[in-house]
Amino acid sequence: MDFVxxxxxxxxxxxxxxxLVQLIIPVESAHRAVSYLGELGLxxxxxxxxxxxxxxxxxxxxxxxxxxxxxxxxxxxxxxSKAGMVSPIHSSPQPDVDLEELEIQLSEHEHELIEMNANxxxxxxxxxxxxxxxxxxxxxxxFLVSGQHHTVAQERELDENLYSRDxxxxxxxxxxxxxxxxxxxEAGLRFISGIICKSKALRFERMIFRATRGNMLFNQAxxxxxxxxxxxxxxxxxxxxxxxxxxxxxxxxNPAVYTVITFPFLFAVMFGDWGHGICLLLGAIILIACESRxxxxxxxxxxxxxxxxxxxxxxxxxxxxxxxxIYNEFFSVPYHIFGGSAYKCRDATCxxxxxxxxxxxxxxYPFGVDPSWRGSRSELPFLNSLKMKMSILLGVAQMNLxxxxxxxxxxxxxxxxxxxxxxxxxxxxxxxxxxxxxLLIVIKWCTGSQADLYHVMIYMFLSPTEDLGENQLFWGxxxxxMLLLLLAVVAVPWMLFPKPFIxxxxxxxxxxxxxxxxxxxxxxxxxxxxDSARHHVDEFNxxxxxxxxxxxxxxxxxxAVSNTASYLxxxxxxxxxxxxxxxxxxxxxxxxxxFDSILIRLVGLAVFAFAxxxxxxxxxxxxxxxxxxxxxxxxFQNKFYHGDGYKFRPLxxxxxxxxxx
Numbered sequence: 001m002d003f004v005x006x007x008x009x010x011x012x013x014x015x016x017x018x019x020l021v022q023l024i025i026p027v028e029s030a031h032r033a034v035s036y037l038g039e040l041g042l043x044x045x046x047x048x049x050x051x052x053x054x055x056x057x058x059x060x061x062x063x064x065x066x067x068x069x070x071x072x073x074x075x076x077x078x079x080x081s082k083a084g085m086v087s088p089i090h091s092s093p094q095p096d097v098d099l100e101e102l103e104i105q106l107s108e109h110e111h112e113l114i115e116m117n118a119n120x121x122x123x124x125x126x127x128x129x130x131x132x133x134x135x136x137x138x139x140x141x142x143f144l145v146s147g148q149h150h151t152v153a154q155e156r157e158l159d160e161n162l163y164s165r166d167x168x169x170x171x172x173x174x175x176x177x178x179x180x181x182x183x184x185x186e187a188g189l190r191f192i193s194g195i196i197c198k199s200k201a202l203r204f205e206r207m208i209f210r211a212t213r214g215n216m217l218f219n220q221a222x223x224x225x226x227x228x229x230x231x232x233x234x235x236x237x238x239x240x241x242x243x244x245x246x247x248x249x250x251x252x253x254n255p256a257v258y259t260v261i262t263f264p265f266l267f268a269v270m271f272g273d274w275g276h277g278i279c280l281l282l283g284a285i286i287l288i289a290c291e292s293r294x295x296x297x298x299x300x301x302x303x304x305x306x307x308x309x310x311x312x313x314x315x316x317x318x319x320x321x322x323x324x325x326i327y328n329e330f331f332s333v334p335y336h337i338f339g340g341s342a343y344k345c346r347d348a349t350c351x352x353x354x355x356x357x358x359x360x361x362x363x364x365y366p367f368g369v370d371p372s373w374r375g376s377r378s379e380l381p382f383l384n385s386l387k388m389k390m391s392i393l394l395g396v397a398q399m400n401l402x403x404x405x406x407x408x409x410x411x412x413x414x415x416x417x418x419x420x421x422x423x424x425x426x427x428x429x430x431x432x433x434x435x436x437x438x439l440l441i442v443i444k445w446c447t448g449s450q451a452d453l454y455h456v457m458i459y460m461f462l463s464p465t466e467d468l469g470e471n472q473l474f475w476g477x478x479x480x481x482m483l484l485l486l487l488a489v490v491a492v493p494w495m496l497f498p499k500p501f502i503x504x505x506x507x508x509x510x511x512x513x514x515x516x517x518x519x520x521x522x523x524x525x526x527x528x529x530x531d532s533a534r535h536h537v538d539e540f541n542x543x544x545x546x547x548x549x550x551x552x553x554x555x556x557x558x559x560a561v562s563n564t565a566s567y568l569x570x571x572x573x574x575x576x577x578x579x580x581x582x583x584x585x586x587x588x589x590x591x592x593x594x595f596d597s598i599l600i601r602l603v604g605l606a607v608f609a610f611a612x613x614x615x616x617x618x619x620x621x622x623x624x625x626x627x628x629x630x631x632x633x634x635x636f637q638n639k640f641y642h643g644d645g646y647k648f649r650p651l652x653x654x655x656x657x658x659x660x661x
Contacts, residue, residue, distance in 0.1 A: 395567025
């Protein structure tokens, strides 16, 4: 044993011996003692309060302060690394530093460094902007100067052409307008220039071509590679572009003149109930009466929208009352307002009958729907048929109005091509199919015929030997139907083929095979980008024009069907509004009123009032509003309104506060 005890200790075969000690340090010297221990690196601290959360400890605030100091130090380290400097791995021992003093120093340094970074970033951005402006001036200036050198010679060449075929020929082409570009700028030609990344140049050019509908000249030149950040070695390559253009198109037929009446009317077709209309009217009157007081207040988003459209709500309420009188619905209840019903009981046994035993004994109800339809077995089929056919009539009438307005647009702008090869075939196609359908609806209403419209529409495909029974009224219309179907088929190629060929013919006559090299100083070779939009400008691209006309023709044919079907939303929402109102009246109010308990009656009345106010007067109003808006924006305005212009914003001191808001 003595021999073993005399052996040297096995330092590398076992771990170091640990000693558990407890240090009691005064608060005043705690920071200094911990600093010394940290320099030694021989002491591990053990948490004796592991069962407590960090927020329950007495020194939680000091830990937070140390964490904030650590964050600032990491920020300094990152900034040192970005500057390319090397920070020391081990800090040298420092004299005692007060924690509060250290926090103040680090906060000051952090604030100074953040401000320096912001100034540096601003200077970098300003430098890049000025550098890019310089490049644009150098490159774009060459484009403009080179274009002016060709002006005199080519203006003389273009003046030799005489055009007297059509009004379209009197309008100078885009190339003519570009060559006449001068201080007067009589043709309204403008240009914009800028700089863009080379990788996005082709997409940008195509976007500009589509946005201007090909009525533009696009030229570009590459810039030298440069670094956007002086501290970085990454180089970027951009191109300078100049776009010459005329698209803003304005003075189209103003849809607001017609929408101010048709919009509230179509809303009322879906919202028709003169009881609900009176509620809307009261709300609109309150907004109008208090407009001087509410106009100076800051309203919420919903109230601000309602207040801004108070006069629209007034018209919507008035038309809802009108349509509600036609539907004869006051909170879904019919009334004998305009006299007695046209139906009566066959005998005394059916005095209270609503489903059987009623016969017609005098002229129809003078205005609106007869109250006797309420509760009858044929009420829903009758109202379905009435509102569905009425929706088709209103839709076809409004679409015809849109096409007629396109005629006035074409006439105002002097485009005879749009009149003969757009307006005329569109009117023929729409009215050969859906105009004829609307005529049959009116004939059926006026004559009281029992003919089924479905059979009428397919009658043109029937043989003369087939017996239609009650549809014999329309037997003599088969030649007319075949003629209308033939006209609808002919209208499609009428819209598609003539206009592109006429445009090509006018182009050839105008330029007589000449080509013009106006902007020929570009440093970019056209072979680099074979799909460049400049090919569409230098020569007439017949395929592009033909494809565009084909898309337009196909869109109109498909929209004629889809838009007509879209107007059936008038029928669907009107029926849904009526049925919801009936359910709330019969299943809530009348059901509660059948009990003798005052409490149940009050609860039923409260539920009925809540459902009417929040579902029928708010949700249904918003739903009908959005559907009416869609019918005008899509189905009506796409026939004539393009909206290519931009809003006129004059200098007005009165509007400055609104602009600031």
